[in-house]
Amino acid sequence: MVSVKEIQGAAGLSGDQLLDIYYKMLLARTVGQRERMLNRMGKGPFAVTGEGHEATQVGTAFPLKPGYDWVVPYYRDIGVALTIGQSPRDLLLAHLSRADDISSSGRNMPSHFSDPHLRIVSGSAPVATHLPHGAGIALASKLRGLDEVTIVYTGDGGTSTGDCHEAMNFAGVHKLAVIFVIENNQYAISVPTRKQFAVEDVSTRAEGYGFPGVTVDGNDVLAVYAAAKDAIERARRGDGATLIEAKTYRLVPHTSDDDDRRYRSREEVEQWTARDPLVRYRGWLKEYNVADERKLDGLHEQAAREVDEATEEAENAPTPKPESALTHVFVED
Amino acid sequence: MTAIKEAIKTHGLTEKQLLQMLEKMLLARALSVRQRILQRMGKGPMTFSGEGHEAAQVGSAFALRPGVDWVFPYYRDVAVAVTIGMTPVDILRGFFARRDDINSGGRNMPSHFSHLGLRIVSGSAPIATQLPHAVGAALAAKLRKLDEIAVGYSGDGSTSTGDWHESMNFAGVQRLPVIFVCEHNNYAISVPWRKQAAIENVSIRAQGYGFPGVSVDGNDVLAVYGAMSEAVKRVRAGEGPTLIEAKTYRLMPHSSDDDDRRYRTREEVEAWSAKDSVAAFPHQLKELGVLDDNAEKEINDRVNHEVDAATDQVEQEPQPEAPTALRHVFVEKERS
Amino acid sequence: MPEKTMVEAIHDAMFEEMKRDDRVIVMGEDVGEGGVFRATEGFVAEFGEDRCMDTPLAESCIVGAAIGASLNGIIPIAEIQFADFSHPAFDQIVSEAARLHYRSNGTWSCPIVVRTPYGSGIHGGPYHSQSIEAFYAHVPGLKVICVASPYDAKGLLKSAIRDPNPVIFLEHKKAYRAFRQDIPDEDYTIPIGQAETKREGTDISLITYGMMTHHSLKAAETVEQENGASVEVIDLRTVSPWDKERVLESVRKTGKALIVYEDNITGGFGAEVAATIAQDAFEYLDGPVTRVASPDVPISPYSGILEEYILPNPEKIAEAIRKLAAY
Numbered sequence: 001m002v003s004v005k006e007i008q009g010a011a012g013l014s015g016d017q018l019l020d021i022y023y024k025m026l027l028a029r030t031v032g033q034r035e036r037m038l039n040r041m042g043k044g045p046f047a048v049t050g051e052g053h054e055a056t057q058v059g060t061a062f063p064l065k066p067g068y069d070w071v072v073p074y075y076r077d078i079g080v081a082l083t084i085g086q087s088p089r090d091l092l093l094a095h096l097s098r099a100d101d102i103s104s105s106g107r108n109m110p111s112h113f114s115d116p117h118l119r120i121v122s123g124s125a126p127v128a129t130h131l132p133h134g135a136g137i138a139l140a141s142k143l144r145g146l147d148e149v150t151i152v153y154t155g156d157g158g159t160s161t162g163d164c165h166e167a168m169n170f171a172g173v174h175k176l177a178v179i180f181v182i183e184n185n186q187y188a189i190s191v192p193t194r195k196q197f198a199v200e201d202v203s204t205r206a207e208g209y210g211f212p213g214v215t216v217d218g219n220d221v222l223a224v225y226a227a228a229k230d231a232i233e234r235a236r237r238g239d240g241a242t243l244i245e246a247k248t249y250r251l252v253p254h255t256s257d258d259d260d261r262r263y264r265s266r267e268e269v270e271q272w273t274a275r276d277p278l279v280r281y282r283g284w285l286k287e288y289n290v291a292d293e294r295k296l297d298g299l300h301e302q303a304a305r306e307v308d309e310a311t312e313e314a315e316n317a318p319t320p321k322p323e324s325a326l327t328h329v330f331v332e333d
Numbered sequence: 334m335t336a337i338k339e340a341i342k343t344h345g346l347t348e349k350q351l352l353q354m355l356e357k358m359l360l361a362r363a364l365s366v367r368q369r370i371l372q373r374m375g376k377g378p379m380t381f382s383g384e385g386h387e388a389a390q391v392g393s394a395f396a397l398r399p400g401v402d403w404v405f406p407y408y409r410d411v412a413v414a415v416t417i418g419m420t421p422v423d424i425l426r427g428f429f430a431r432r433d434d435i436n437s438g439g440r441n442m443p444s445h446f447s448h449l450g451l452r453i454v455s456g457s458a459p460i461a462t463q464l465p466h467a468v469g470a471a472l473a474a475k476l477r478k479l480d481e482i483a484v485g486y487s488g489d490g491s492t493s494t495g496d497w498h499e500s501m502n503f504a505g506v507q508r509l510p511v512i513f514v515c516e517h518n519n520y521a522i523s524v525p526w527r528k529q530a531a532i533e534n535v536s537i538r539a540q541g542y543g544f545p546g547v548s549v550d551g552n553d554v555l556a557v558y559g560a561m562s563e564a565v566k567r568v569r570a571g572e573g574p575t576l577i578e579a580k581t582y583r584l585m586p587h588s589s590d591d592d593d594r595r596y597r598t599r600e601e602v603e604a605w606s607a608k609d610s611v612a613a614f615p616h617q618l619k620e621l622g623v624l625d626d627n628a629e630k631e632i633n634d635r636v637n638h639e640v641d642a643a644t645d646q647v648e649q650e651p652q653p654e655a656p657t658a659l660r661h662v663f664v665e666k667e668r669s
Numbered sequence: 670m671p672e673k674t675m676v677e678a679i680h681d682a683m684f685e686e687m688k689r690d691d692r693v694i695v696m697g698e699d700v701g702e703g704g705v706f707r708a709t710e711g712f713v714a715e716f717g718e719d720r721c722m723d724t725p726l727a728e729s730c731i732v733g734a735a736i737g738a739s740l741n742g743i744i745p746i747a748e749i750q751f752a753d754f755s756h757p758a759f760d761q762i763v764s765e766a767a768r769l770h771y772r773s774n775g776t777w778s779c780p781i782v783v784r785t786p787y788g789s790g791i792h793g794g795p796y797h798s799q800s801i802e803a804f805y806a807h808v809p810g811l812k813v814i815c816v817a818s819p820y821d822a823k824g825l826l827k828s829a830i831r832d833p834n835p836v837i838f839l840e841h842k843k844a845y846r847a848f849r850q851d852i853p854d855e856d857y858t859i860p861i862g863q864a865e866t867k868r869e870g871t872d873i874s875l876i877t878y879g880m881m882t883h884h885s886l887k888a889a890e891t892v893e894q895e896n897g898a899s900v901e902v903i904d905l906r907t908v909s910p911w912d913k914e915r916v917l918e919s920v921r922k923t924g925k926a927l928i929v930y931e932d933n934i935t936g937g938f939g940a941e942v943a944a945t946i947a948q949d950a951f952e953y954l955d956g957p958v959t960r961v962a963s964p965d966v967p968i969s970p971y972s973g974i975l976e977e978y979i980l981p982n983p984e985k986i987a988e989a990i991r992k993l994a995a996y
Contacts, residue, residue: 045792045973097972106972109794125796126754127726157698160502160725162495162757169493172531188726190702195723198505198543208538210531263702322978329966403741438774447773454740455773457764465730465761469737469745476694476719477742495757499730506725661775662809664833 007288011226018290019299021062021221025054025278026303028079031088032252034307035095035110039256043315044095048111050076052219052251053183055277058083059224060151060181060244063232070141070150071120072134073113074127076183076250077153081113084120088307092314099320106320127188128158131167131180138176138241149235150178157188159202168243172209177235179228180243183218185250190263203245211241218246219277222284251276337617340555344562348623354395354554355614355624356632358387361412362611363640364421365585368428368443371644372589377428381444382585383411385552388610389516389579391416392557393484396565403470403483404453405463408444409516409583410486418451421643432653439653461491464500464513471504471511482568483511490521492535501576505542508573512564515576516551518583523596539576551579552610584609670851675844678819678852679784680708682826683746685856687716690744693830696722697731697748705750706786706845732758735781736766744830745781752787752839753796759804766835767810780833784826786842787815788880788931789980793842794971800879800932805837806909806941812836812861813909815879817844821906823852824859832861841880848883864912866919870901872994874919876942877929878905881981885929888986898994900927908938916942917950924955925993929986934962956996961989 010018032049039047050057057079064071066085073080078091090102094113097106103114103122114122121137123130134152141148158164159182171178182202186193199205206213212234216227224246231242249272253260260269285291291299341351361383368380383390390412397404399417406413411424423435427446430439436447437455447455454470456463467485474481491497492515504511515535519526532538539546545567549560557579564575582605586593593602618624673681687693694716695709701723703710712721724731728749735745749755755762762783770778789798806813812834816822822840829836867882868889877885882904889900901919905911920926926946928939943958961981963969969976 046794046971097974104971106975107795107967107970109796109971112794125751125794126756157726160499160727162499162727162729165498166493166495169530173528175531188698189705190699191723191726195506195701196725197502198508199541202541205538205541208532208535208541257705319974320972322974325970325975325978326964326966405737434774435776437772440774441772445772447776449776455769455777457768457772459760459764462733462760462765465733466737466740466765468730469734469739469743470741471737472734473738473741473743476738481741483737496729496733496761499725499727500733502725503727503730503734661771663812664770664778664780665775 009222011222011229013225015290018285021058021225022281022285022296023299023303024058024083025079025221025281026299027082027088027306028054028057029278030303030307031082031091032078034092034311036252036256038095038311044110046109046256047095048075048255049252050078052249052272052277053185054079055221055281056181056183056218056224056246056248059221060228060246062225063229064149064151067118069119069148070134070137071118072123072130072137072150072152073120074123074130074154074158075109075111075125076155077113078111080153081120085118086113086115086120088310089313090115092310093317096314097319098314098317100317105324128154128161128163131158131164132170134178135167135171135176138171138178139174141177142174147236148177149232151181152178153181153183155188156182156184156186156193156196156202157191158182160196168209171241172211175238175240177238178241179231179235180241182243182245183248184245185248187250187264189254189258201245203243206243211243213243213245215245215247218248219275219280221277221281337555337621340559344559346558351618351623352632354391355618356636357391357395357412357416358554358611358614359632359636360415360421360639361387361390363636364411364415364424367640367644369585369589371428377430377443379443380428380589381408381587383409385582385584385605385609386516386518387412388554388614389551389557389581392554393514393561393577393579395558396561397482397484399451402452402481403467404451405456405467405483405485406446406453407456407463407487408442408458409488410446411444413486414446414453417453419446419448419453421640422647423448425643425647426650429647429650430652431647431650433650438657461487461494461496463487464491464496467511468500468504468509471509472507474510475507480569481510482565484514485511486514486516488521489515489517489519489526489529489535490524491515492538493529501539501542504574505544508571510568511574512561512568513574513576515578517578517580520583520587520597522587522591534578536576536578544574544576546576546578548578548580551581552608552613554610554614670853672849673819673852674846674849675816675819675822675840676706676708676846678823679826679840680710681852682823682830683709684712684715686827686830687720692742693744693746694720694722695746695748696724696735698724698726698750700748704748706842708748728754728758729761732761732783733765735783736761736769736779739779739781740777746830747781747783749783749785751797752785752801753799755783755785755801762805762811762835762837763808767808770834771810778833779835782829782836782838784838784840786845787839788841788843789969789976790843790880792971792973792976795967795969798969800968802839802908803932803936803938806938810835811909812907813839814861814907815839815841816906817841817879817882819848819850819852821859821865824857825861825906828858828861831858836861843880844883859906862907862910862912864903864905864907864915866901866915867904868900868902870899870923872899872923873901873925873927873990874916874923875900875902875927875929875990876905876916877902878908879931881929881931884981884983885986887983888990891983891987892990892994898990900990911942913945916946920946920950921953924953925996926950926954926958927961927989927993928959929961929981931981932962933965933968934960935965937962956993959989959993961986
């Protein structure tokens, strides 16, 4: 019997790790679906989720050291947050803007992940403004002589911004330990990539900043993992930044306020649904005897239970006190 | 030598044009020098010398159609300005902040070139903000189906800005009739190129925007002219933008407020002075038989005379009337 | 006369101007599919992708390219998806658009409109709720308009598009679909810089703009019914240049001024109105010039509980009216 580690494509991961990856993807999917459902039920005014992006998000986050490495996500990165160590409860508390929401105690929109212990850095909504933050964090690591790695995420739309350029250029000049992950899902809300940039692979821009750019099938979690692992090791040994462009697809509208029928066909969505990264990976796990149908179904049930429990906790959790709106404008001595 | 002959043949430059190019370079040099002297004499608070950049500026601007193509220069581009058609009086009125200064009536700093009829568009001081404007003018030309090219000039420091990136990207997506000329002189004030970017040639970035980038010896006026002519051809064939990186050197400090001894050696400056295009080009033309000592003297005399006359004239001209400071906040007439 | 919502009125203003003058184009993110608020619905079908142009995600370049295009015979309407996203374009707006005409001594001008949804009250959180008028009202060379009513929006947007100067056109997003008004079929414009007295009164002049106009009208109604204080509500509509004469005329009549704005109180535009009244109507005042605005806290937190706590609303405004009336 071939050891899991020897399986081509297993990238040196153990059986448990391979299943953990699957579970994280599953959890991300389940949380995303739950948030959209809660929104439709009128329980949370807004939902922005990442169904379709799970392989990219879990695959890139998995090789990091949670709580040591720095994570600067954007609003679609449920899979990243969960992989680094946030729980469904954390995310649902934010979705329902509860007082104990660790990201912002209900101040920021949901999916604006933040957790000081896990070093997930609070972000905003304007696109790519967090990329210079990522470069800056990595600069600090370098100045302090630490081998922390910073990973920054954005979408294809993010690559057109001035902030993206300035951050990457800075990272290149200073040879910073930062990884830029572009989750290229082919749309910036309704704007297709052919109107966003005039190249096929935006990863080719990395050359212009003096570091490598890698294009990867963002729906193949182990390919993503392998690329990320390389980039993280590169950064950690002081060789500088990497740009990873993960080609993927958003299976749901941009947010709960978007109607994607206005700009893409159901045929296209169906085609990509057929390439669902979860289904694909599940197939791989079975093919290589990492897990059987029963085990995998068990994980689905576990995820469902976990999200159900988290939903109930979050729904019953207290809301913020109104006057707390006035606190934390400044650091209070 | 053969290379130059080739270049001239390829680009169809006549003797007359070669001499015009030379004269523009000499005029720009004379204006830079004159402003430096005037500033040191206390006659004007500020100047930005273009000394060293003449080949890059004249070579590129010479390929354009004054008054048809749109020019978005930056503050070092005195040679661009004179090539497109601004006069010594125009330039010095900006220096002296005179009432009749066509650039800005004394409102903008000197070397913030602007001339409506020549389609040289008024710029500001923040770096690279003019590049989106160049893109917009090109967009308008495309939408209106006009045969017009827009050119955005800037320095190496500008390539780090968000506006540079956003402009290039938009131009590439829309395949606009715009050319970006980067006058790469190795310094953004005191910051050397190695602290600005982690690559050798910024031109390689163009491929990330879907169009070609070319690096050229910015001290070789014909090489620059050649690159620019190619870029112009591309644009007019509907093939979209080009990024031209002209490698050159600023022989003087960034501005009259800068002391460049603080960040570069005299040896380095001297080494580049030896490659000064304003000295090299006449030499090349003489070798070609296009210029002789007499003709050179004639051109120099004419240029110096023009600059002297302009200085004398403009020094006597009136300053703006103080209350006019309140005018032109808004357009004072209805739009047509 | 058909009834329209504000976003429909805005849609129609642009559509009609684009038909009237083929130099007018609209450019921005997602405008092609109709825009995230549907303001450009049907534009591509009518005008094509060149005149209703999806841009890359790059606010500085959207405004900068609009400036450039306006130099060369195009009248661009640059749409910024949310006011909160306009800050990367701040330099292009303030250093370039506002200054171009002045710095070139009247040579070049920049007939652009930068239009964007602004304002709070829709669970938008800190990045889909900001008020930005104070930043731009402060800058010479820009005109700044804040609309929250369909009729005003259409007439003022047309004026903005026809104005040869750069105009920042702020559309209160909470008002996009909240109200309907009769809109004339015929072409009409409203002059920029003209306020409107939306309610006549004799005891207090309440000066406001944006969504606060609607809240103020409600508050005025409530107070009048309760105890008879008669409040005159003036909607500035244009924040810069603002209609000083209309406001001062009212204060001279009532002797009391209450200024209501959604933005943070410190340095918000209402502070300018207050200072002007205090100086130019001093002899007519029977009470302190008072402001109702949001506290100095980022507008606005996402949680409905927190958002409601921060924002002025009809109850808070009514309370302030009563207090000033009693002075």
